[in-house]
Amino acid sequence: MDWTSPYVDHKVWILDHLESLHLEPKEALVLLLIDYYNDMHKTIHHEMIAQKLHIDVEEVENLFVTLADKGYLNITYQQGGLQFDIEGVYSQEQKKVQGSHRSLIEEFEAEFKRTLSSMEMERILQLASYYDERMVICALNEAAVYEKRNLNYIESILVSWKEKGLSVEDVESGKR
Numbered sequence: 001m002d003w004t005s006p007y008v009d010h011k012v013w014i015l016d017h018l019e020s021l022h023l024e025p026k027e028a029l030v031l032l033l034i035d036y037y038n039d040m041h042k043t044i045h046h047e048m049i050a051q052k053l054h055i056d057v058e059e060v061e062n063l064f065v066t067l068a069d070k071g072y073l074n075i076t077y078q079q080g081g082l083q084f085d086i087e088g089v090y091s092q093e094q095k096k097v098q099g100s101h102r103s104l105i106e107e108f109e110a111e112f113k114r115t116l117s118s119m120e121m122e123r124i125l126q127l128a129s130y131y132d133e134r135m136v137i138c139a140l141n142e143a144a145v146y147e148k149r150n151l152n153y154i155e156s157i158l159v160s161w162k163e164k165g166l167s168v169e170d171v172e173s174g175k176r
Helices: 010-016 025-039 046-053 057-069 092-098 102-112 118-131 133-145 151-163 168-172
Strands: 074-078 081-085
Touching: 010 025, 025 046, 025 057, 025 081, 046 057, 057 074, 102 118, 102 133, 118 133, 118 151, 133 151, 133 168
Parallel strands: none
Antiparallel strands: 074 081
């Protein structure tokens, strides 16, 4: 679906997908206000968002930073003013990486003690969709115990557990 098409109501889409976006209430309101002001072709200022939400400008700035970190907001300077682009909200892949699986990616980055490549992130998300996120975290922990922090080893652990018919509960309780 082309999100720039005039027949797509972004506000309805955001509200319809709210549970999968993993937004705090104020973050959701900011996105809805940005979309509204963009539809009205109004210039958006931090102060106008702060006034609408009855919060201070510094909190609005923090909300903008959080939304940008999640990949939902891109602010650029064009034509003498700030442009607020929320297209990232509609990208399914962006939502996967920055939304529901963000904690999983952070777990791996913390354990690997480095930033993951996009290919590693994609592979981790594929493992989580096939095996279950909790099971993948258990395999990560198992690999850390043996000082073998690499995705091939983690995947071999998952394959082994699956072949043995172990559930997440079995693995978490120590049955191996």
